[in-house]
Amino acid sequence: MIELALSAAVMISFLAGTFQFGYTFYVYNQLVTAVGNGARYAATRTYRAATPQDVEKGAEAIRNMVVFGDARPDAAAVPVVATLAPKQVDVHWVMDPSGAPSAVDVSIREFTVNAVFKKFPFTGRPGVEFPYVGKYAPSEKEQ
Amino acid sequence: MNSRRTRQRGFILIAMSVSMLLLLAVLGLAFDLGRVYIARNEAQVFTDAAAMAAVSKLDGTAAGIARAQAAVAHLPGRWNLGTSEFKGVVVEFSADGTKWESDPKDASGVKLARVIAPDNNLEITFLRAVGGPANLRIAARSAAAADPPRWIE
Numbered sequence: 001m002i003e004l005a006l007s008a009a010v011m012i013s014f015l016a017g018t019f020q021f022g023y024t025f026y027v028y029n030q031l032v033t034a035v036g037n038g039a040r041y042a043a044t045r046t047y048r049a050a051t052p053q054d055v056e057k058g059a060e061a062i063r064n065m066v067v068f069g070d071a072r073p074d075a076a077a078v079p080v081v082a083t084l085a086p087k088q089v090d091v092h093w094v095m096d097p098s099g100a101p102s103a104v105d106v107s108i109r110e111f112t113v114n115a116v117f118k119k120f121p122f123t124g125r126p127g128v129e130f131p132y133v134g135k136y137a138p139s140e141k142e143q
Numbered sequence: 144m145n146s147r148r149t150r151q152r153g154f155i156l157i158a159m160s161v162s163m164l165l166l167l168a169v170l171g172l173a174f175d176l177g178r179v180y181i182a183r184n185e186a187q188v189f190t191d192a193a194a195m196a197a198v199s200k201l202d203g204t205a206a207g208i209a210r211a212q213a214a215v216a217h218l219p220g221r222w223n224l225g226t227s228e229f230k231g232v233v234v235e236f237s238a239d240g241t242k243w244e245s246d247p248k249d250a251s252g253v254k255l256a257r258v259i260a261p262d263n264n265l266e267i268t269f270l271r272a273v274g275g276p277a278n279l280r281i282a283a284r285s286a287a288a289a290d291p292p293r294w295i296e
Binding site for chain 2: 003004007010011014015017018019021022024025026028029032033035036039040043103125126127128129130131133
C-alpha cells in the first residue's frame with residue numbers, strides 16, 4: 001500500500017505536469033499565430049490618419065484581427081484564444097521622420113494561461129514587428 | 144500463501160518503473176513537441192516579417208540590397224518563448240526565383256528576397272531520456288516579391 005501511495009503521488013504529479021505544460025504551450029502557440037496574423041494584416045492595411053480617432057479605429061481593427069481573426073467581428077464572435085480580449089493586444093506604430101508609418105509592432109500586453117494546477121503569466125509576449133508596406137493615406141477617414 | 148505474497152512484493156515498483164518510462168515519453172511529447180511547434184511558429188512569423196522588410200527596401204541598386212540586409216539584421220525578433228534572438232539569419236536575393244544569391248553582382252533585376260532562419264537549435268529536455276535527440280534544429284523560410292510587396296512563400 002505504501003508503494004502504491006508513493007507511486008501514485010509521483011504519477012499524478014507527472015500527469016499534472018504533462019497537462020500543465022502541454023496546455024500552456026498549446027495556448028502560447030495559438031497566441032503566436034494570432035499575433036502573426038494580426039501583424040501581417042496591420043502591415044498591409046491602409047493607414048488612414050485624417051484624425052486621431054481614425055488611427056485608433058485602425059488599431060482597433062488590428063486588435064480584432066488578432067483576437068477574433070476578423071477586423072470587424074460580429075457580436076457573437078469567439079476569440080481564437082479563450083479569454084483573450086482586444087484590450088490585451090498592443091499595437092504600436094513606428095513612424096519615419098516624415099510622419100508616415102514604417103513598421104508596426106503587435107504584441108500581447110498581458111495574458112495569463114490558467115493551466116488549472118498553475119497559472120502562467122506572459123507580459124509583452126508573444127510580439128512581432130512587421131515593416132509597413134500598405135498604403136499611407138493621411139487624409140482618409142476610416143469607415 | 145505467504146510465499147505467494149512474498150513473490151508479489153515489489154510488483155508495484157517494477158510496474159512503476161515501466162510506467163515512469165511511458166509517462167516520461169508522454170511528458171516529453173507534451174513539453175518538447177510543444178516547444179518545437181512554438182519555435183517553428185515563431186521562426187515562421189519572423190521570416191515572414193524579415194522577407195517583407197527586405198523586399199520593401201529593394202530598388203534595383205546595390206544600395207537597396209545593402210538596405211535590405213540591414214533591415215533584416217535590425218528587425219527585432221525572438222524565439223524559444225520569446226527569450227532567444229535569431230542567429231545566422233540568411234538573406235538571399237533573386238531576379239526570377241531560380242537562382243538565389245546573398246550578394247548579387249547585378250542588382251538591377253532583383254525583385255525577390257528570401258530569408259532563412261536556420262540556426263534555431265532547440266534543446267530537448269524530456270524526450271532524450273527515452274531515446275530522443277538532445278537538440279533539434281528548427282528552421283523557417285519565407286520569400287517575398289517587390290512591386291507590390293507580397294509574400295510568395
